[in-house]
Amino acid sequence: NAGVTQTPKFQVLKTGQSMTLQCAQDMNHNSMYWYRQDPGMGLRLIYYSASEGTTDKGEVPNGYNVSRLNKREFSLRLESAAPSQTSVYFCASSEANRGRAYGYTFGSGTRLTVV
Amino acid sequence: GENVEQHPSTLSVQEGDSAVIKCTYSDSASNYFPWYKQELGKRPQLIIDIRSNVGEKKDQRIAVTLNKTAKHFSLHITETQPEDSAVYFCAAAEYGNKLVFGAGTILRVKS
Numbered sequence: 476n477a478g479v480t481q482t483p484k485f486q487v488l489k490t491g492q493s494m495t496l497q498c499a500q501d502m503n504h505n506s507m508y509w510y511r512q513d514p515g516m517g518l519r520l521i522y523y524s525a526s527e528g529t530t531d532k533g534e535v536p537n538g539y540n541v542s543r544l545n546k547r548e549f550s551l552r553l554e555s556a557a558p559s560q561t562s563v564y565f566c567a568s569s570e571a572n573r574g575r576a577y578g579y580t581f582g583s584g585t586r587l588t589v590v
Numbered sequence: 591g592e593n594v595e596q597h598p599s600t601l602s603v604q605e606g607d608s609a610v611i612k613c614t615y616s617d618s619a620s621n622y623f624p625w626y627k628q629e630l631g632k633r634p635q636l637i638i639d640i641r642s643n644v645g646e647k648k649d650q651r652i653a654v655t656l657n658k659t660a661k662h663f664s665l666h667i668t669e670t671q672p673e674d675s676a677v678y679f680c681a682a683a684e685y686g687n688k689l690v691f692g693a694g695t696i697l698r699v700k701s
Binding site for chain 1: 622
């Protein structure tokens with residue numbers, strides 16, 4: 476049981492380049508999330524998908540786009556990378572349903588550096 | 591939206607002592623409060639959670655308490671061990687199960 480799998484684990488981009496972070500879960504969870512983690516700021520929500528076919532903005536969506544490809548996969552795209560997007564990115568999934576919250580299972584993270 | 595504040599930002603304790611981390615939240619509608627432990631270079635992992643209809647929950651050396659009236663909840667670790675050293679995050683669930691995280695507490699257990 477792999478849980479939540481993220482690729483790549485490390486990436487260095489030049490300013491203006493684009494890339495897609497991949498995330499897949501095998502727990503049959505409905506909800507998936509993308510967070511970024513910066514020192515001293517905890518985890519901040521970028522985008523989330525409450526269920527297959529839906530996506531919504533989180534706290535810090537600017538500069539990012541997402542695609543919920545199917546129930547298993549949720550990708551995050553940086554169209555034109557900026558140094559401010561240097562961070563560690565975590566994908567997570569949850570079995571949340573209407574009215575009842577559940578804890579997240581996180582992927583191992585992607586450490587992204589934009590130079 | 592929800593706002594979660596976490597204190598202290600760093601905490602050093604002697605091995606065997608207790609550690610307490612406190613969080614406050616702003617949205618009285620939040621009803622689920624998990625705690626995560628993150629070791630250096632690793633992913634956050636759920637260690638305990640509590641729902642708003644419960645005041646306290648224990649799991650071996652770890653306990654969480656919730657005061658809905660005051661809108662705060664706390665993590666208690668007893669008989670701390672060196673392997674408890676990590677960053678701990680509290681969170682509160684907004685509508686739609688979006689977790690809002692505190693800024694984290696670096697716990698150092700000195701042996």
